[in-house]
Amino acid sequence: MEHETPILSIIIPVYRVEDCIARALDSVYFQGLEDSLFEVVAVDDGSPDRSVEIMESYRAGHANLVLLRKSNGGVSSARNLALDAARGRWVVFLDADDALAPGALREFFSKVRRFGGAEILMMQEVYARNGSEKYSWQGMAEDFHSYSGPELFRRGYFRSTVTGLVIRRDFIERCGARFDERVAMGEDSTFIHSLLPYARSIMVWKRVLYLIYMRDGSASRTFTRERLAACRYNLQAALELAGKVRAEVPESLPLVEFYRYSILLHYMKLSIEYRVTGALRIFKEMLPEGYLPVGIENVPRERWKIRIMDKSLAAFYFLLKIQNCLKGKRVG
Numbered sequence: 001m002e003h004e005t006p007i008l009s010i011i012i013p014v015y016r017v018e019d020c021i022a023r024a025l026d027s028v029y030f031q032g033l034e035d036s037l038f039e040v041v042a043v044d045d046g047s048p049d050r051s052v053e054i055m056e057s058y059r060a061g062h063a064n065l066v067l068l069r070k071s072n073g074g075v076s077s078a079r080n081l082a083l084d085a086a087r088g089r090w091v092v093f094l095d096a097d098d099a100l101a102p103g104a105l106r107e108f109f110s111k112v113r114r115f116g117g118a119e120i121l122m123m124q125e126v127y128a129r130n131g132s133e134k135y136s137w138q139g140m141a142e143d144f145h146s147y148s149g150p151e152l153f154r155r156g157y158f159r160s161t162v163t164g165l166v167i168r169r170d171f172i173e174r175c176g177a178r179f180d181e182r183v184a185m186g187e188d189s190t191f192i193h194s195l196l197p198y199a200r201s202i203m204v205w206k207r208v209l210y211l212i213y214m215r216d217g218s219a220s221r222t223f224t225r226e227r228l229a230a231c232r233y234n235l236q237a238a239l240e241l242a243g244k245v246r247a248e249v250p251e252s253l254p255l256v257e258f259y260r261y262s263i264l265l266h267y268m269k270l271s272i273e274y275r276v277t278g279a280l281r282i283f284k285e286m287l288p289e290g291y292l293p294v295g296i297e298n299v300p301r302e303r304w305k306i307r308i309m310d311k312s313l314a315a316f317y318f319l320l321k322i323q324n325c326l327k328g329k330r331v332g
Contacts, residue, residue, distance in 0.1 A: 006064065007112065008038040008105070009088030009169065013078035017096035018050040020213070025058050025065075027099035027211070031106050035064040038105070041082040046072030051096075076179035076187045083169075083178065090121075091169050092209075093162045099128070101208040108166065108209075118146060119171040120195065120202045123209035125164030134212060135159045141204045149196035153255040154300060160189040160262065164210040171195070182233035186263060190237045193259045197245045197252030223274040225282070231267050232286035238263055239288050254298040261294045261306050268317055272324050280317050287313070 010028055014021060028040060042065065044052050052067070059065040068081055079093065094100060104123070108115075115121050125134045140155040141147055147155070177194040179187050196202075238260045245256045264283075271279035293310035296303050309316040 006037060006039040006088045007109070008090045008092060008166070009082075009086035010038060010040045010092045010094055010100075011079055011082040011086065012040060012042045012094050012096055013045055013075045013082070014042055014051050014055065014096050015045040015047045015072065015075070015078070016049055016051065017047070018054060020097045021051050021054050022058075023213075024094060024096050024099055025055070027102070028094070028105070029058070029062060031100070031103065033105055033109065035062055037109060038064065039086070039088060040065045041068065041086050042066065043068045043070065043078035043082050045070060045074070045078040074181065074184065074187075076181045076183060079179050079187075080181065083172065086169060089169060091167050091172065092165070094210075095163065098163065098213055099211045101126075101211055104207065104209045107207060111205075114144065115166075115203055118201045118203035119168050119199050121166040122202055122204045123164055123166065123207050125161070125210040125212065126208050128211040128213050134161070135164070137204055143206050144203060146201045146203050149199035149202060150252045150255055152202060153196075153258070154298075156300065158258065158262070158301070160186075160192065160259075160266075162188045162192050163212075165192075166209070167195070171199070174198075180233065180237045183237060184230040184233070185227060186231070186234045186266070189259065189263055190234065190241065193238070193256060194241060197249050197255055223270040223276065225276050225278070228267060228271055228276050228279060228282055229286060231263075232288070234263055234267075235260075235286065235291055236288045239291050253295065257295040258299050258301060260291070261299075261302070261309065264291075264309070265305075265320075268320055269324075272317075272321055280314060283313060283317070 012024060025040070042055055044055070044067065055065070055067055059067055066085065068085060070078065070081060083091070122137070126132060127134065137157050140157045141152060172195065175195050175198050177191055180190050183190060242253065242256045242260060245252050268283065292313070294306050296306050299306065305316070308319060
């Protein structure tokens with residue numbers, strides 16, 4: 001059966017992944033699907049290794065593999081280029097060092113009519129080594145039920161990555177969502193939170209879609225003083241998003257306020273884990289004007305921690321250091 005337009009676009013940014021890109025592509029092409037049902041939009045982000053050569057070998061056997069080339073600009077710019085080129089009704093983001101679960105896409109296509117009214121289909125994302133879930137909605141949501149973004153948040157669910165999701169491309173376009181190219185790490189967080197406050201139909205399905213492989217040296221799994229300083233752009237983007245949501249969908253603001261808290265918390269925890277020198281001073285210098293206080297109205301989680309953060313960044317930072325010590329982790 002031929003399809004003029006593919007139903008699904010799988011977006012893969014590629015940079016220095018010659019050791020794992022074949023696994024990612026195999027996980028797509030071993031799903032047992034007709035190539036006409038989907039397209040793979042891979043973006044060579046100026047990779048200096050054999051990654052492109054490997055992709056070219058796959059493209060020789062699969063006309064649905066679209067290979068775009070650009071100079072190195074980071075994963076956000078690569079994903080944005082792919083989004084501009086994508087033609088599928090649905091979009092899946094796949095990192096080149098991870099993989100899709102066997103049979104997941106085949107099952108998706110067998111049930112695709114059931115998901116027709118959803119803007120986002122949320123599937124499971126697990127660590128390949130031990131099968132543990134990265135984000136669990138157990139007790140918060142039921143299979144094949146539809147929830148709005150704010151409703152899921154009120155039920156206790158929160159996430160910060162775009163992997164493990166199947167997203168309607170026209171919904172992405174309606175939201176005007178693109179990855180912030182100023183952001184060097186944590187780019188997923190800003191993107192997904194430019195969608196969730198506007199989502200009126202998120203369907204959950206307890207079926208594993210995405211396998212995470214921990215890779216030494218991955219950009220998302222290292223943290224330095226320079227990377228911490230660059231996080232000012234993530235914080236600025238979150239502040240800008242809060243202003244946009246406050247004006248357009250104020251009922252979703254608690255979700256974004258908690259997001260503002262969570263990314264600052266995340267970077268503080270990373271700075272402690274990696275013993276970044278002078279981290280507290282860097283935080284005080286890079287925090288955008290007006291970032292604090294974070295609103296806690298209708299935020300159901302961690303309200304006392306947010307209150308401490310709002311009153312004193314230093315007190316909050318040292319509380320995290322104490323917690324880290326009690327967990328037996330090394331801190332500076």
